[in-house]
Each structure stands twice: as structure tokens, then as C-alpha cells.
Amino acid sequence: MQNRLKIAVQKSGRLYEGSMQLLKECGVEVSNGNNQLRIVSGNFPVEIFFLRDDDIPEYVQDAVADIGFVGQNVVREKNKAVTEVESLGFGKCRLSLAVPKNGTMQSVKDLAGKKIATSYPVILGQYLAENGVTASLHEISGSVEIAPRIGLADAICDLVSSGSTLFTNELREMETILKSEAVMISNNNLTAEKTTILNSLLFRIRAVKKAKNNKYVLLNAPNEKLKEICGLLPGMKSPTVLPLAEPGWSSVHSVISESDFWNVIEQLKNAGAQGILIIPIEKMIL
Ligand code: PRT
Ligand code: ZN
Numbered sequence: 001m002q003n004r005l006k007i008a009v010q011k012s013g014r015l016y017e018g019s020m021q022l023l024k025e026c027g028v029e030v031s032n033g034n035n036q037l038r039i040v041s042g043n044f045p046v047e048i049f050f051l052r053d054d055d056i057p058e059y060v061q062d063a064v065a066d067i068g069f070v071g072q073n074v075v076r077e078k079n080k081a082v083t084e085v086e087s088l089g090f091g092k093c094r095l096s097l098a099v100p101k102n103g104t105m106q107s108v109k110d111l112a113g114k115k116i117a118t119s120y121p122v123i124l125g126q127y128l129a130e131n132g133v134t135a136s137l138h139e140i141s142g143s144v145e146i147a148p149r150i151g152l153a154d155a156i157c158d159l160v161s162s163g164s165t166l167f168t169n170e171l172r173e174m175e176t177i178l179k180s181e182a183v184m185i186s187n188n189n190l191t192a193e194k195t196t197i198l199n200s201l202l203f204r205i206r207a208v209k210k211a212k213n214n215k216y217v218l219l220n221a222p223n224e225k226l227k228e229i230c231g232l233l234p235g236m237k238s239p240t241v242l243p244l245a246e247p248g249w250s251s252v253h254s255v256i257s258e259s260d261f262w263n264v265i266e267q268l269k270n271a272g273a274q275g276i277l278i279i280p281i282e283k284m285i286l
Pocket of ligand 2: 052053054
């Protein structure tokens with residue numbers, strides 16, 4: 001029987017959808033119709049284990065799973081002997097210090113001697129030590145944001161994404177301690193065979209990520225403007241230029257990165273490009 005790479009994925013919660021979607025986009029068939037704890041892919045040598053996110057670093061360290069998809073915040077907090085292999089582009093959030101909206105605290109230094117509620121005592125403890133601040137930590141596992149209102153703490157250290165939880169609890173984000181997203185972690189002693197499967201999965205993940213960060217652009221350009229327009233479009237190697245049926249015009253095809261997108265489109269238009277089409281890319285291999 002062929003060896004399979006065991007992947008730990010959050011059973012339910014904020015990372016479940018993103019993890020399953022990523023595997024699907026990598027062409028790994030995984031159907032979890034019956035809420036099973038373990039499923040085997042029909043077309044790629046992996047099996048998926050569904051676990052609580054907090055347990056994933058330890059299971060990967062102990063080789064119960066070979067790799068895991070989990071938030072960086074959990075990896076840092078659990079501090080297990082695993083390798084962070086690749087960021088996955090979803091589950092983005094930040095671990096921040098927050099204080100009552102109307103209070104006077106401005107920075108971590110103002111937390112000296114105060115009580116801070118958190119589910120992240122390890123990361124917070126390190127941050128306070130780095131800043132030479134001594135405070136008392138109150139560890140709670142959920143609803144950290146209500147702690148100041150019920151008199152349990154003067155400040156909190158918790159995950160934030162939109163900021164609406166802080167807002168509804170009349171808290172103000174004071175400092176970001178860690179920026180986080182879902183990452184792939186791996187066991188430190190994978191066999192050669194499992195490393196080969198991991199590399200093949202990584203190759204696919206990188207192609208998916210790259211495609212998401214880029215767009216395919218098609219446009220028509222008058223030939224006398226081609227040089228200027230091509231200069232705005234570096235593409236993977238250089239833009240493809242094809243003559244149009246109408247004399248004096250060409251069709252230009254290229255790839256542009258999501259981050260430059262609006263800026264480049266505006267410049268292309270100003271340079272005389274017409275009929276600009278932007279198309280999402282499904283996979284991108286360089
Ligand atoms: O059951 P299990 O233990 O597996 O799940 P869990 O309840 O511990 O974790 P879950 O599903 O809530 O989160 C899993 C991971 O998602 C986290 O470890 C982060 O890496 C990531 N993530 C991304 C977040 C958020 N965004 C997030 N906003 N995790 C939690 N939150 C919470 C935060 O704690 C706060 O209560 O959402 C609230 C703030 O959100 P905003 O949008 O109001 O700012
Ligand atoms: Zn959890």
C-alpha cells in the first residue's frame with residue numbers, strides 16, 4: 001500500500017472552509033459528507049484528520065499527523081517542535097492588546113501592574129517581557145472581550161479581524177502583537193517518501209496562491225502605442241502581442257499582480273489601450 005501524508009485540519013470553525021477549499025483548488029478530492037473524523041483522498045496520497053485547532057501543533061510534533069493547517073497564533077502559543085512551511089493566505093487576523101475605549105492607556109508600558117485577560121498567555125508573556133512590563137495575566141478560553149466590563153481585567157489581549165467585537169464591547173485596539181494567518185506546519189522528521197508527497201502538495205499550493213495574487217489581462221492597442229503599453233506590463237516573461245484583423249492594431253496579453261491592478265489599468269487606459277479584459281487565473285506555474 002502506498003504511504004499517505006496525514007493532514008490535520010480544523011474540524012469546525014474559522015479555518016475549516018479555507019482548508020478544504022485550498023485542498024479542492026489543489027485538485028485533491030476530499031468529500032466530507034458524513035462528518036467523518038478521517039477521510040482518504042481518492043486521487044492524491046493524503047488522508048485528512050479533523051481535529052480541534054489547539055491540538056494540531058502537538059499532533060504534528062508527535063507524528064500523529066504529518067502536516068497541519070492551523071493559525072500562526074496557535075503555532076506560536078503552543079510552541080511545539082514543528083516546522084512552519086508555508087503561509088496559506090486565509091484566516092488572516094491579528095493578536096492585539098485592547099483597552100477600554102475611554103481610558104487613558106496608550107501603550108504596553110501603561111499595562112505595568114495591571115490585569116490582562118487573554119487566551120494567549122505565552123505570546124503575551126513574551127511580549128510583556130520584551131517590553132520590560134510586569135502585569136498579571138488572567139487566562140480565559142473564550143469571550144475575553146467582556147472581561148474589562150465585568151471588572152475581571154483592565155485590558156485584554158485577543159484576536160481581532162474586523163474590529164467589530166472590540167467596538168461592541170467599548171474597547172479600543174491599542175497595539176498589535178502578532179499578525180497571523182493560516183499556515184502549513186510539518187513534523188520535523190518526515191520520511192523521504194512523505195517529503196516527496198509534501199513537496200508535490202506544496203507545488204500545487206504555491207500555484208494556487210500565485211494565481212490568486214495575479215490577473216490575466218487582455219487589451220487592444222494601436223501599434224504606435226505598443227512600446228509604451230508593453231512597458232507597463234511585465235508579464236511572466238514579456239507580454240504576448242498578436243496582430244488584430246484591423247490594420248494598425250494589436251492584441252496584448254499579459255499577467256498583472258493584484259496589488260498593482262488598479263494603478264496599472266489606469267495607466268494602460270491613459271496610454272491608449274482599449275477593450276481591456278481582466279480574467280481571473282486558476283493556477284499559475286512559473
Ligand atoms: O473548536 P476549535 O478549538 O477548533 O476552534 P476555536 O474556537 O479555538 O477557533 P476559531 O474557529 O474561532 O478560530 C480558528 C482560527 O481562526 C484562529 O486561531 C485564528 O488563527 C483564525 N481567526 C481569524 C480568528 C479570527 N480571525 C477571529 N476574528 N479566530 C478568532 N477570531 C475571533 C476573536 O477571538 C474575537 O472573539 O473573532 C472575534 C473578533 O472578530 P472581529 O471580526 O469582531 O474583530
Ligand atoms: Zn481552538
